[in-house]
Amino acid sequence: MLNISNDKYQKLLSIHQEKRLNIVNLDDLSFIEWEAIISSFRKLATEYNYANCSQQLIITEQLLTEQFRQELLNENPVLRLIEAIFCQATHSKYHLMHIKKMGLKQFSYTDQCIGFAAISLALGLPLAADKSTGQVVWDIMDRKEKKASYQTFSEGKGEADYHTDTAFYEKPVRNFALHCIKPAECGGGVNRFCNAAALRQKLIRDPEHAWIVKTLTGIPATFRVPSSFTHHKENECIDAFIFGDDVPVRFRLDSIHKGHELKYGRQNNELLKAIDALMHIVDNPDNMLKMRLEEDAAVFINNYEVLHYRDDFMDPSRHLMRIWIK
Ligand SMILES: [Fe+2]
Incomplete structure (x- = not known):
């Protein structure tokens, strides 16, 4: 594990406990030179024959190997810093890591996907959310047009009961991350977390x-x-x-x-x-924490210990991104 005792880095984060949840707070990551990370990511994807430099990059589990992860982190020392913070949080048995501002708001949809994937790689390798395409960034939004016989929580506006993600896998994902592109203006879509x-x-x-x-x-x-x-x-x-x-x-x-x-x-x-x-x-208020993710915020969740829930919402433009991390 890297030494992150340096003052500059310690100022980045604070840790507190609330409702039995160990919460790591990273207030503001907008100092990160995202352009450099996004261009490094695109360059590597091209070298790995997964994309040209167009906007059409599809970020797949097959692309994001350990070798890709290492090369991206080597080229971008700030991601090594984030890796060290994540590593320390994991060793300290974190439950939630809350990044209040990612600094990705002004970027295109694809570049926000890249930035979110890059920061998630600092914690570990992703698992495909879509088995047919291998895509790892999953859009959580209302999909009225989808006529699936079984709509998942991430495709509707209804209440999502307490659950863990990928519970039906032999080995569920250890962590997952949410990045808020647009919160529900109606005030709904609030998450609840319980250290089960x-x-x-x-x-x-x-x-x-x-x-x-x-x-x-x-x-x-x-x-x-x-x-x-x-x-x-x-x-x-x-x-x-x-x-x-x-x-x-x-x-x-x-x-x-x-x-x-x-x-x-x-x-x-x-x-x-x-x-x-x-x-x-x-669901007793003593045992769960309510959290509304603001625009451009992200949260990493320990999926082996924490149950999560989401309120229903009315606003059809609510949009989050999710990545599962093995
Ligand atoms: Fe979920």
């Missing part, structure tokens, strides 16, 4: 609630893998504990409902009772 791993530790010591943890560590949930995420079978399911060993928390209720229906033809009521009890505790 800490709550698990608290509840197991509480005689009244220990049964919840015992149920969620003792009965595996069957998650249905959405068809757009499967490689092989049509009706793929995985069995995993909501409170596991390697992955402390994984949860996605609609996937569990579908998985149990598919595998057993019925729900497991004991499991659902424990989930329901947990969700009541999770």
Whole structure:
């Protein structure tokens, strides 16, 4: 790990704890020379035969290898600094890293994608959000035109219940990041975050609630893998504990409902009772933090420990970008 004791760098960040969440704050990254990073990224993509220098660069998981990551960070020392901050945050068991201002607002859509991907590479390698194209930057916006039989949370305006991302993968993504291009003007679309791993530790010591943890560590949930995420079978399911060993928390209720229906033809009521009890505790104001991402802000989320939720919203122009980080 790099030494980031230098004053200049320490001024960049502050750390605080709120509602059991360790939060790293990076106030303002607009000092970064984004033009240099974007041009370096485009040059490397061209060398890797993934793009010409046009605006049409598609940022894929195949492009963003460890070698690409190392070359980009070597060419841009500021990304090494961000890597050191992220590394320290990871070692300090962070839950959220909140960047209040990225400094990308004035750039084109593609260049904002590049800037967001570049900063995410400082934490790790991305996982494709779209299996067919390999694209890693996913637009979270209302897609009224999409006639999918199953619309994901990121494609609609409705409430997104507490969940972890990629809960239905054998190995869910360890982190993910959101970058706000345009918040909802109606005031909706506010996120809530709960450190469910800490709550698990608290509840197991509480005689009244220990049964919840015992149920969620003792009965595996069957998650249905959405068809757009499967490689092989049509009706793929995985069995995993909501409170596991390697992955402390994984949860996605609609996937569990579908998985149990598919595998057993019925729900497991004991499991659902424990989930329901947990969700009541999770959404207690003492246990969750509300956060509205402002324009040009970003947040990195520890997806192995933190459950997240999003309010519904009316404003169809709300637009966030998301990257999953392995
Ligand atoms: Fe999510």
